[in-house]
Amino acid sequence: MMYIGIDLGGINTAAGLVSDSGEISSKRSVPTPRTPEAVADAIAEHVKNLLELSDGSVKYIGVGSPGAIDPGNGVIEYWANLGFNNVPLGRMIEERTGLPVIIENDAACAALGEFRSGAGKGVSSLLAVTLGTGVGGGAVLDGKLYTGINHASLEIGHLVIEHNGRPCTCGRKGCFEAYCSATALIKEARKAMDLCPDSLLWKLAGSKENVNGKVVFDAFEAEDPAAVKVVEEYISYLGCGITNLVNVFQPDVVCIGGGVSGAGETLLSPVRRILDSEDYARGCKKRARLVQAELGNDAGIIGAALLGVN
Numbered sequence: 687m688m689y690i691g692i693d694l695g696g697i698n699t700a701a702g703l704v705s706d707s708g709e710i711s712s713k714r715s716v717p718t719p720r721t722p723e724a725v726a727d728a729i730a731e732h733v734k735n736l737l738e739l740s741d742g743s744v745k746y747i748g749v750g751s752p753g754a755i756d757p758g759n760g761v762i763e764y765w766a767n768l769g770f771n772n773v774p775l776g777r778m779i780e781e782r783t784g785l786p787v788i789i790e791n792d793a794a795c796a797a798l799g800e801f802r803s804g805a806g807k808g809v810s811s812l813l814a815v816t817l818g819t820g821v822g823g824g825a826v827l828d829g830k831l832y833t834g835i836n837h838a839s840l841e842i843g844h845l846v847i848e849h850n851g852r853p854c855t856c857g858r859k860g861c862f863e864a865y866c867s868a869t870a871l872i873k874e875a876r877k878a879m880d881l882c883p884d885s886l887l888w889k890l891a892g893s894k895e896n897v898n899g900k901v902v903f904d905a906f907e908a909e910d911p912a913a914v915k916v917v918e919e920y921i922s923y924l925g926c927g928i929t930n931l932v933n934v935f936q937p938d939v940v941c942i943g944g945g946v947s948g949a950g951e952t953l954l955s956p957v958r959r960i961l962d963s964e965d966y967a968r969g970c971k972k973r974a975r976l977v978q979a980e981l982g983n984d985a986g987i988i989g990a991a992l993l994g995v996n
């Protein structure tokens with residue numbers, strides 16, 4: 687069997703032809719149009735092109751979309767980024783392609799992709815944590831995608847890890863996201879640059895505007911004192927947040943994706959040490975494994991494609 691998965695994003699709309707085992711044989715991407723009609727047209731065009739390359743066995747289209755989704759009727763109830771409210775995207779794609787459509791939240795699709803053919807292959811529960819502009823999450827628990835009543839993502843970015851801490855865009859204070867998103871890491875690095883005019887961060891980034899996660903971790907590895915302070919604090923908060931999540935979900939695997947995860951073991955091994963000393967189940971034989979996500983941006987396409995596979 688072959689499947690078509692669509693990863694609808696705020697910037698690009700990507701589509702792929704996916705096999706049973708979760709491999710992408712063909713992939714394409716276009717900038718996401720701004721209106722529902724144009725989005726449905728762009729997806730239908732992707733589908734037409736991929737169907738021509740398929741073996742004729744495609745039975746439905748899987749779509750991962752940001753926002754709150756009602757998979758029962760294929761409606762995007764709310765997507766702030768593009769200002770979509772109650773958009774019946776499922777029906778609009780069905781009308782254009784003649785194929786049934788399954789829609790689910792994009793972070794949930796990415797978690798399902800990692801579960802089926804990435805970091806969670808062969809396990810029963812996986813938690814996917816994305817460290818990007820915000821901190822996002824998705825969960826597959828006991829083999830089933832968990833989405834909650836609103837089919838939004840798991841809003842793990844808004845777990846408070848520092849009571850009355852840094853203000854967050856959601857209105858709370860001390861959220862996980864205010865400490866562990868790439869945005870927060872970069873903000874702290876910029877503050878450190880102001881305090882340390884001789885920091886290596888200046889040399890590596892060239893300017894405060896050009897700082898990114900990679901630069902911060904490169905300076906950390908070179909033992910630049912300003913970067914060491916920023917990264918050690920970042921890791922300490924990340925260890926706190928991940929340990930909270932492990933205590934709640936007790937998953938087989940926690941996979942870390944998103945821009946900051948590019949730091950690999952430099953990031954993961956100290957977080958693992960925190961988990962090893964603080965995880966409530968640390969005395970048990972079975973322990974949650976902390977690993978890097980394996981599929982990168984493909985996770986969303988693969989998860990969406992396999993939404994209809996039990």
Ligand SMILES: [Zn+2]
Nearest residue numbers: 844854856861
């Ligand atoms: Zn928040």
